[in-house]
C-alpha cells in the first residue's frame with residue numbers, strides 16, 4: 001500500500017472542500033498524527049453541533065406554535081362553555097355555518113352581541129313581549145331561574161291564554177345565556193308530542209330571557225297524588241280519585257313520551273311523579289327535560305343532582321346509562337302512583353340506597369298494588385339493563401293489564417303527607433317541592 005492510498009484511507013475528509021480544513025491539512029505532514037486527531041475532532045464536534053442546533057431550532061418552533069395555540073384557546077370559550085345548540089330545522093341557522101352549535105367569533109363575547117347574533121335562528125319562535133300582559137304568579141324556582149304563570153294575549157281580548165314562563169335568572173353571564181338558548185332550541189328540535197310539555201315560543205332578543213310553555217294547569221302528578229289522599233272530590237274539573245285503571249292510563253302516556261325520546265336517541269333521566277304534569281282529563285305530560293338536554297348535548301348526564309331513590313343501579317354507580325335507566329325509574333313511578341305519593345324505600349336512608357340494591361333488595365309489593373302491577377314493577381327493577389323491558393314492551397304490558405284492571409275501587413291512603421318529612425325520607429330538597437299541594 002503506497003502513501004497516497006494510506007492517506008486517502010486515513011484522512012478521507014481531506015478531499016472535502018472546506019477551506020479551513022484544506023489549509024490545516026496543507027500545514028500537516030503525512031505522518032502527523034496530531035493533524036488526523038484535529039481532523040477527527042472537526043468531524044466529531046462540528047457535525048453533531050450542527051445537528052443539535054437544527055434540533056433546538058425545530059424544538060423552539062414547535063414550542064412556540066404550541067404556546068400560541070394554548071393562548072388562543074384560553075381566549076376562546078372552551079367547548080364546555082359553549083352551549084351546543086341542537087341542530088336546527090331552520091336552514092338559515094345551518095347556512096350561517098354553525099352546524100348546530102353556537103360558535104362565537106372571538107370578538108362577539110358580550111351577551112348583547114350574542115343575542116343579536118343568534119336571534120335570527122330563534123325568530124320563528126319569538127313572542128313579542130307586549131303580548132305577555134300579566135304575570136299571574138311565580139310557581140317555583142326552576143333549574144335556570146324563576147318559573148311564572150302569565151297571561152298571553154291571543155289577539156282576542158276576551159280570550160287571554162295562560163302560559164308558563166321559564167325565565168333565565170339574572171344577572172346571567174354568556175355561558176348561562178348560551179345554555180338557556182340551547183334549551184329553547186332543544187324544545188324546538190323535539191317538536192310536538194302530546195305527552196311532552198309543549199314549547200309555545202320564547203323571548204330572546206334581549207334580557208330577561210323567557211321560554212314560553214303551554215300551561216298544564218293542574219300541575220304535577222305528585223301534588224295530585226297527595227291531594228287524592230285528602231277528602232277532596234273534585235277541583236277545577238279534575239276528579240281527585242285514582243283507580244288502578246287510571247294508574248295504567250297515566251303510565252302508558254309516560255311510556256309514549258319515553259318511546260318518543262328513545263326514537264331520538266335520548267332518555268329523560270329524571271322520571272318521577274314530580275316531573276309529570278296532568279290535565280283535568282288525566283292527560284300526562286313529561287316535563288323537566290333539563291337532563292334530556294344534557295344527554296342531547298353531551299351524550300350523557302354529567303350532573304348527579306337527581307334524588308337517588310329514583311335512580312337505576314348503573315346511574316348510582318356512575319356508569320353510562322340510557323333509556324333502560326328511565327325504565328327503572330318508571331317502576332318507581334308506578335309505586336308512587338299506587339301508594340298515592342309515598343316516598344320510595346321508606347325504611348332506607350337515601351344515601352344507603354346503592355348498598356340496599358347491591359344486596360339485590362327491591363321494594364315489597366304495596367298492599368294497594370295488584371300482583372299484575374307488581375310483576376311489571378319488578379321487571380323494571382332488574383339489576384341488569386338488558387333484563388328490563390323497553391318502553392314499548394312495557395307499554396304493551398300495560399295495555400294488556402288495563403283490560404282486566406279495576407276501574408271502580410278508588411285507591412286510598414289515609415295518612416296525609418307532611419312535605420318536610422316526605423322530603424327527608426325521599427332524599428329531596430324540600431324547597432324543590434311542590435307548590436300546588438301547599439296552596440290547597
Ligand SMILES: Nc1ncnc2c1ncn2[C@@H]1O[C@H](COP(=O)(O)OP(=O)(O)OP(=O)(O)O)[C@@H](O)[C@H]1O
Nearest residue numbers: 142143144164197213214215216220287288289290
Ligand atoms: N308547562 C307547565 N305547566 C304547569 N306547570 C309547570 C309547567 N312547567 C313547569 N311547571 C311547574 O314547575 C315545576 C318545575 O318544572 P321543571 O321541572 O320543568 O323545571 P326545571 O327546574 O327548569 O327543570 P329542567 O331544568 O329539568 O327543565 C314543575 O314541577 C311544575 O310544578
